Amino acid sequence: MTTSEQIFDTLVLPYLNHAVRMYEADYASVSDIDAGMRFGCGYAQGPLAVIDELGAASVRDRLAVRYAETGDRLHQPAELLEKLAAESGTFAALGADAGTAAPELKRDIAKVGVVGTGTMASGIAQVFAQSGYGVIYVGRSQEKLDGVVGYITKNLDRAIDKGKSTEDDKAAVLGRLTGATTRDALAEVDLVVEAIAEDLDVKLELFRDLDGICKQGAILATTTSSLPITQLGAATDRPADVIGMHFFNPAPVMKLVEVVTTPATAADVDETVKALCAKVGKVAVSCGDRAGFIVNCLLFPYLNDAVLLHESGVELVAIDAAIKETAGFPMGPFELLDVVGNDVSLAIQKELHGEFKEDGLAPAKTLEEKVAAGHLGRKTKQGFHSY
Numbered sequence: 001m002t003t004s005e006q007i008f009d010t011l012v013l014p015y016l017n018h019a020v021r022m023y024e025a026d027y028a029s030v031s032d033i034d035a036g037m038r039f040g041c042g043y044a045q046g047p048l049a050v051i052d053e054l055g056a057a058s059v060r061d062r063l064a065v066r067y068a069e070t071g072d073r074l075h076q077p078a079e080l081l082e083k084l085a086a087e088s089g090t091f092a093a094l095g096a097d098a099g100t101a102a103p104e105l106k107r108d109i110a111k112v113g114v115v116g117t118g119t120m121a122s123g124i125a126q127v128f129a130q131s132g133y134g135v136i137y138v139g140r141s142q143e144k145l146d147g148v149v150g151y152i153t154k155n156l157d158r159a160i161d162k163g164k165s166t167e168d169d170k171a172a173v174l175g176r177l178t179g180a181t182t183r184d185a186l187a188e189v190d191l192v193v194e195a196i197a198e199d200l201d202v203k204l205e206l207f208r209d210l211d212g213i214c215k216q217g218a219i220l221a222t223t224t225s226s227l228p229i230t231q232l233g234a235a236t237d238r239p240a241d242v243i244g245m246h247f248f249n250p251a252p253v254m255k256l257v258e259v260v261t262t263p264a265t266a267a268d269v270d271e272t273v274k275a276l277c278a279k280v281g282k283v284a285v286s287c288g289d290r291a292g293f294i295v296n297c298l299l300f301p302y303l304n305d306a307v308l309l310h311e312s313g314v315e316l317v318a319i320d321a322a323i324k325e326t327a328g329f330p331m332g333p334f335e336l337l338d339v340v341g342n343d344v345s346l347a348i349q350k351e352l353h354g355e356f357k358e359d360g361l362a363p364a365k366t367l368e369e370k371v372a373a374g375h376l377g378r379k380t381k382q383g384f385h386s387y
Contacts, residue, residue, distance in 0.1 A: 007322040010309055013063050015302040019047035020078040028294050030095030032285035036294035039256035039283045040248055042330045048091035056084035074360040103275040106268035113189035117144040121195035122151040123251030129176040131280040136178045136185050145179035187213055195223045204235045211236035219269055221245040226351045229289045230262040239264035243273055257282045262289045291355035300348045306333035307364035334384040338377035342370045
């Protein structure tokens with residue numbers, strides 16, 4: 001086995017195994033798991049499709065070798081993988097009967113509210129305004145509100161320069177935006193999407209506030225990537241109206257939205273949000289309220305494993321090159337870590353370790369050291385690579 005193949009087996013096989021267990025636990029469908037990784041990470045194939053291509057028996061056997069070497073339960077072939085290997089089954093066949101009718105808007109959505117003025121909030125406001133919705137966006141100051149308009153204007157100007165838009169289109173989009181410095185402006189919106197700080201106390205205060213401001217029947221959505229949405233719903237008197245809409249950054253470009261339901265989320269809210277995603281040109285995937293959802297739960301353990309492999313003595317440049325060559329991923333793990341930010345990666349890995357209590361998910365020491373040193377990646381010009 002070549003070094004590149006060894007790197008593939010070390011990093012990619014556990015990722016495939018995690019995906020099998022995610023489906024096995026009835027957390028997400030075959031199509032949603034694969035679409036999540038394709039549209040959330042830019043992979044040519046989702047993990048379950050990769051297993052079908054390699055063959056369940058081959059993946060099972062190679063994982064068994066990893067498990068014998070490491071004793072890590074995460075490397076033990078999933079029971080479903082064992083079953084498919086024994087029966088020559090495929091995930092394509094398992095997902096074949098899962099097709100359902102396209103979701104429909106069960107609640108009227110005419111006006112959308114966005115809380116926040118950062119990059120994610122600004123991008124979400126642009127997505128809805130470009131799709132014809134009136135958008136009320138709320139920030140703490142006029143300066144913050146102006147920043148949203150500046151961000152969207154810059155994006156629209158870039159599209160015009162590329163011949164993908166016109167000045168009339170730009171004027172129409174900007175004309176659908178209304179800024180406000182008080183949350184009371186959201187009283188009549190049909191959907192609120194919050195994209196404020198990833199701080200549970202801050203978000204709980206916001207949801208309690210929205211509960212008292214927004215009209216009955218309004219959907220309250222959060223873009224959180226790691227906080228418990230169930231708790232946000234419980235902070236209101238309308239938990240059935242609370243749902244996750246995890247957009248990916250930059251929101252105007254990235255196609256994926258993870259639609260996250262809690263045990264209390266109403267079925268018509270779930271269906272409406274999925275239909276709305278399609279209407280604004282996004283691909284919605286469904287999952288439950290659990291740390292990491294689909295994409296982060298599969299992506300970050302793989303990135304953490306890459307750091308552990310580097311700690312064992314394998315050059316990071318070799319790892320990046322091998323993954324792009326053997327797995328066909330658009331970026332190597334260390335290139336991606338530096339884009340995402342090592343601080344973000346560490347925070348998510350800590351969440352996953354806390355949620356699943358698996359020793360194999362403990363954050364790599366080098367990742368913690370990079371963050372402690374302020375080497376966060378491209379945003380600090382120094383991460384695993386220098387910029």
